[in-house]
Amino acid sequence: MQKTRRVPKTQGVQSTRLKRFAATLGALLAATIGMIVLPVQAHAEPTFKAPFPCGQKWTYAHFSGEVRRALDFIRADGGTTNGTPVLASAAGTATRLSEPGGAGNYIAIDHGGGWKTYYFHLSAYSVPSGAQVAQGQQIGVTGSTGNTTGPHIHYEQLLNGVGQTIRINGTALPYPSSYNQSYLTSDNGCGDGTGTPYMTWGTDVRVHADATLDSPVVTTLPGPTSVIVVCQKQGDTVTAEGYTNNWWSKLRDQGGFITNIYINDPNAKLPGVPEC
Numbered sequence: 066m067q068k069t070r071r072v073p074k075t076q077g078v079q080s081t082r083l084k085r086f087a088a089t090l091g092a093l094l095a096a097t098i099g100m101i102v103l104p105v106q107a108h109a110e111p112t113f114k115a116p117f118p119c120g121q122k123w124t125y126a127h128f129s130g131e132v133r134r135a136l137d138f139i140r141a142d143g144g145t146t147n148g149t150p151v152l153a154s155a156a157g158t159a160t161r162l163s164e165p166g167g168a169g170n171y172i173a174i175d176h177g178g179g180w181k182t183y184y185f186h187l188s189a190y191s192v193p194s195g196a197q198v199a200q201g202q203q204i205g206v207t208g209s210t211g212n213t214t215g216p217h218i219h220y221e222q223l224l225n226g227v228g229q230t231i232r233i234n235g236t237a238l239p240y241p242s243s244y245n246q247s248y249l250t251s252d253n254g255c256g257d258g259t260g261t262p263y264m265t266w267g268t269d270v271r272v273h274a275d276a277t278l279d280s281p282v283v284t285t286l287p288g289p290t291s292v293i294v295v296c297q298k299q300g301d302t303v304t305a306e307g308y309t310n311n312w313w314s315k316l317r318d319q320g321g322f323i324t325n326i327y328i329n330d331p332n333a334k335l336p337g338v339p340e341c
């Protein structure tokens with residue numbers, strides 16, 4: 066952007082003063098921005114949520130010989146730990162990893178800003194490596210692969226590779242040395258009670274007013290987007306990206322439908338999402 070402003074020659078002195086004033090103002094602004102930047106960086110930590118489903122109550126502990134600042138979680142609400150979905154505690158990029166003699170099958174999520182979370186001992190992965198996942202999205206299934214005495218979620222939060230004291234919803238958890246001393250009830254994936262979080266993929270994905278291709282386009286998703294799916298229904302059959310599907314998802318915040326092809330989930334019909 067270029068702006069040209071003509072200054073009459075008779076105002077040359079004023080112009081110089083103005084420049085000095087502008088320089089001082091610029092320095093002041095730079096100093097102010099410098100002061101603002103630090104707190105913003107300090108707040109780069111994602112607001113992590115529990116790595117298990119909404120409403121479930123689990124107990125946790127940090128056992129002797131445990132790596133870094135890990136906590137191990139088992140269910141404490143009468144449900145069975147083994148086979149329970151493991152959820153992304155914040156949005157990010159998931160990677161599948163395996164360490165048969167230790168972590169077993171595990172997922173690492175890169176949240177940006179140097180932050181990562183680990184989820185060990187999975188019986189199964191629920192997302193491919195490189196998947197963009199939303200907070201609350203299922204990334205795996207609780208199991209006991211690797212070096213473990215029983216099914217549990219071994220969970221970690223790391224900053225630049227260093228294990229941090231685990232914080233959930235901004236609050237640091239205690240580190241008891243055995244189970245049944247501290248408990249955590251999950252509000253992860255609860256949404257507002259009317260939806261399930263997913264990531265979309267693809268570029269320039271059109272959101273339609275209805276589950277049909279000829280209904281008006283209400284908005285376009287330029288790239289992978291975190292969305293809340295409120296319900297799904299069958300509509301026009303769409304063939305794209307090598308898939309064919311007639312299920313469409315209603316997006317809470319965009320107020321329209323996208324074909325399930327662009328919902329980052331391997332199922333044509335999303336499991337657990339009600340029909341519209």
Ligand SMILES: [Zn+2]
Pocket residue numbers: 131135136137218219220
């Ligand atoms: Zn552990």
